[in-house]
Amino acid sequence: ALLSALEDRASRIKEGALGLITMLAPRAPVQMGLAMPALFPLLQECVSDTHSGVVAAAGKCLDSVATVITQPETQKIMVNLKAAIVKPAENTQTCLDELMETTFVNSVDAASLAMLVPVVGRGLKEPSAELVKKAATTAGNICALVVDARDILPFVPMILPGLTRAVHHSHPDVRLAAERAHASLLRGAGLSEKSESEIDSLSKSASQLSLSKMDAAAGPSAEDLKVQALVTGLLGPAAKCGKATTEEVAYISVLLQSIARDARGVGGLKGEMKSLVWPVIGGLPMVEEEAVDAALEAVVKIVAEMLHVESDIKPADYIVRIEGIILAFAGKVLLRQTNLLLERGKRYGLVGQNGMGKTTLLNRVAAGDIKGFPKDVSVYYIQHEILSERNDSVVEFMVGQVPEGTTRDEVVAALVDVGFTDVHMAKAVGELSGGWRMKLAIARSMLWNADILLLDEPTNHLDKQAVAWLAQKINSLKSTVFLVSHDYDFLAEVLTNVVHIADNKLTYYDCGFRDFQAQRPEIVAALPSPENTVLEAMGGGQKAEREAAEAAAAAA
Secondary structure (H helix, E strand, O other): HHHHHHHOOOOHHHHOOOOOOHHHHHHHHHHHHHHHHHHHHHHHHHHOOOOOHEEEEEHHHHHHHHOOOOOOOHHHHHHHHHHHOOOHHHHHHHHHHHHHOOOEEOOOHHHHHHHHHHHHHHHOOOOOOHHHHHHHHHHHHHHHHOOOOOHHHHHHEEEEEEHHHHHOOOOOHHHHHHHHHHHHHHHHOOOOOOHHHHHHHHHHHOOOOOHHOOOOOHOOOOHHHHHHHHHHHHHHHHOOOOOOOHHHHHHHEEEEEEEHOOOOOOOOHHHHHHHHHHHHHHHOOOOOOHHHHHHHHHHHHHHHHOOOOOOOOOOOOOEEEEEEEEEEEOOEEEEEEEEEEOOOOOEEEEEEEOOOOOOHHHHHHHHHOOOOOOOOOOOOEOOOOOOOOOOHHHHHHHHHHOOOOOOOHHHHHHHHOOOOOHHHHHHHHHHHHHHHHHHHHHHHHHHHHHOOOEEOOOOOOOOOOOOOHHHHHHHHHOEEEEOOOOOOHHHHHHEEEEEEEEEOEEEEEEOOHHHHHHHOOHHHHOOOOOOHHHHHHHHHOOHHHHHHHHHHHHOO
């Protein structure tokens, strides 16, 4: 009814519907997210309505529905996205530029596509060949990040005509970008083998998919009934004694059924469900948190059965366990639907060819912005180059670099622990050699007491004695360590586990580097040589350029 009201000719009816949607979005974010593919095109029309009252109401509604989007990268660029939707002529190019520079570590869902596709579609209509190329490139990138065809299918009619036109553009670069995006769109939507008429029919019917799912007349599925039984078992005792209302039980049941029905994977699903149901039922008598966790785990199993997901992850004490991560940067998909698994107290080495995304992955772990990354896990990135613009002594520099409340005595104790003498502590930071700067970085990380330590090429510029000290120190730490290095003798000294990045996935080996070398000699033989790594670092070659680009993306 609300969507029909947005198409009404009367401005007061449109304003009323927009007001209700504005109010409902924060109260029912999951349901609103499911409705986004059908809702957003109508909202976009209201944004450009001729009646000022409708435009004002649409602006407030846009701000409200934007809050239901949980995809982290879309959230980060939300300001420019909304600006491009409200004033496309002025802001489309800026938004496309930001999209192309964004590092994606999460899949793109239907709710996010509802806001991204209009910007891309507008770019494809621009007269500028450069802007059309950017729009086509962005379209291809976004489509490559969609995990489930159901998410992108409703948007095919909105973007396919523009890409088809761009395929015949006069500029060869535009044609190439459009051809790639066209193939990526059809592949992502599962339409590569379909005819044009079939594509048109399927995509148009899919635009109503989210609405039909919420249609009560469709009747409950077997999975719906299983979820309903779980909720009844969980809240039944509280309901019988009047501590939980019928409405509360029904709401939780319908909410979990909707989430289970529309889940695209099981990674992070339990946490998502708990964040929605616990505020409602957490304070109810006779409802224990352990029982809620057990019920939600049962729902996850139901979803896994529906999606035919079979986890081959071994049981272990994981400090980080995230299934189905994605990593994409500068138009290239580096990881697709792979698992990030770090056991507590283990020391991992990430190995692979240059340009595969090793540094980018470390940056995203450092930022903790991968969806499902545990909020209670602290991460510290040990930077090799510690610089100070002022002529601070080592101690003075450290006092300003450690957690609030750390005493000067604690700083000095940490420095002594890594080998600093009074003479070294009195020196200016700029006077320290590479080895002593690494010791300073280790001392600083110790004071942060992080759960996970990250290091990228930590042995660069270190002599043999400093490398030996670093290996010994890392082996003495209790933190989980995740590092990248082309110094394979160093890896042999410190690693308990090896992670190989190749073919858009992470493969785990539960062994040290020498055993990994024995098991997979062909992989080790193809790895970049330490000599090439040193030359690149000294000469400012491809690796330096890549790291600079990846660092810029991480800071964005």
